[in-house]
Amino acid sequence: MSIMKALVIIEPRKAEVRDVDIPEPRDNEVLVRVRACGLCQTDRHIYEGEFLAKYPIIPGHEFSGEVIDTGKNVDMVRKGDRVVIDPNISCGRCYYCRSGMKHLCENWQGIGVTLNGGFAEYALVPQENVYIMPRDLSFEAASLTEPLACIIHGIDRIGMAIGKTIAIFGAGPIGLMFLQLLRHFGASKIVVFDINDYRLEVAKKLSADYVYNPRDIDISKAIIDEVNRYGIDIVVEASGSLEAFKQALKIVGYSGRILVFGVPPRESEVGIRLFDVYRKEISIIGSFVNPYTMYRALDILRANIISVNDIITHRVSLMEILDILKGNIPRNAIKIVSVF
Structure with missing residues (x-):
């Protein structure tokens, strides 16, 4: 099994960049080579132990990348597709899911919150959470899709x-x-x-x-x-x-x-x-997360309604993300993105 670099929050206020195994996709999962992952205030809350996370956890829920491998039942994307991730996973069976409110799912899970996320060289996600990017959208710009x-x-x-x-x-x-x-x-x-x-x-x-x-x-x-x-x-x-x-x-x-x-x-x-x-x-x-709005966000980014260059101010490594989580925030930072 191959190895990748990942930022792991071991427990609140304790994190490191370490070597971990590259995960293998199960039947309905997609392995994504992460190209850009935005740092969110939620990631800082997770580091401080102030959010709904399960530890140890690889944080990062605002990311884009390239499909590297797929499980045998995956039919929504294929190897080589450029994609962005919706990190919110709903069960589809509870009262809220069956009432058109999947974001309020009683069994909600979040990539980068309760499941390993995008501050790693590779990330494993369900195929239902993968959206194909417009070809003319950069990976960095696409990392803004989830917050948008x-x-x-x-x-x-x-x-x-x-x-x-x-x-x-x-x-x-x-x-x-x-x-x-x-x-x-x-x-x-x-x-x-x-x-x-x-x-x-x-x-x-x-x-x-x-x-x-x-x-x-x-x-x-x-x-x-x-x-x-x-x-x-x-x-x-x-x-x-x-x-x-x-x-x-x-x-x-x-x-x-x-x-x-x-x-x-x-x-x-x-x-x-x-x-x-x-x-x-x-x-x-x-207002909680992003039900049914990912395609609209991609269209808005593609239409240049959002000035990406004014939002993304710092492009950094995983080690620098670790330093920032510990409180060493760059001067005049607005959006910080880890690029791979």
Whole structure:
């Protein structure tokens, strides 16, 4: 059996790059030679022991590559196909799967979360989770497919954006892709908040109308005085910050919507004045993963609606990913991708 390099999180806060056996595909599985794998905040949560992972685990759920081998029953792809991976595996048998909500599967598993993922030279995936890439899309750009598919689901959840005033908390890769899509879909004003001034500069470049560092301003006052005295129609919380969610509750307008997209700490709780939710008809909406949106994400990437070069700022090795997981994050990083 051949050997490959893989980043393995042995247990929370303990990881290494090591030699492991290249897995062999079973009947319905596909062996993918990984070409690009994006680093996600979820990977950091897994490293810290703050997510749903099973250890030891090879993380990485945002990846693309080339089909190297297939099981005997695989008929959806063939050797040599350039592919991207949907990491979410549903059972197809539970109540939610049979009710059209496979992403809420009672037996949900995630490649790179509960099953080995893409921070390795090779990855094994079910054929149902493999999507053939457009020929003119690079492996690096395709590594954005999964997070972009999640964003599309989030936008589906909040509904029509045409003519709306929108605020986005967090100008990381998720917030910046939300910004570009919501602008494309007709938002009238978009406000972006982040504590990193470099990321705010990028948000301004990518068409944000207003950018603010919350450390420098009174958020509520800035919205009322400079953006819209009636408040924000749609707030996207893309940072996972409890303080950002508290601010979202303050600035959302009557009949407004708050999308909880950033992953908060599992045990976190936030006090809410229920009367405000009642009187202002505020909708607080969750969004989890990417049901039925992978093809749409590929089409959006192919149409160049997302500025990939502004999102992917660092291309690194597996050893560098390990260093970043331990907290040594490159300056001015937005999206970090391991390339093979």
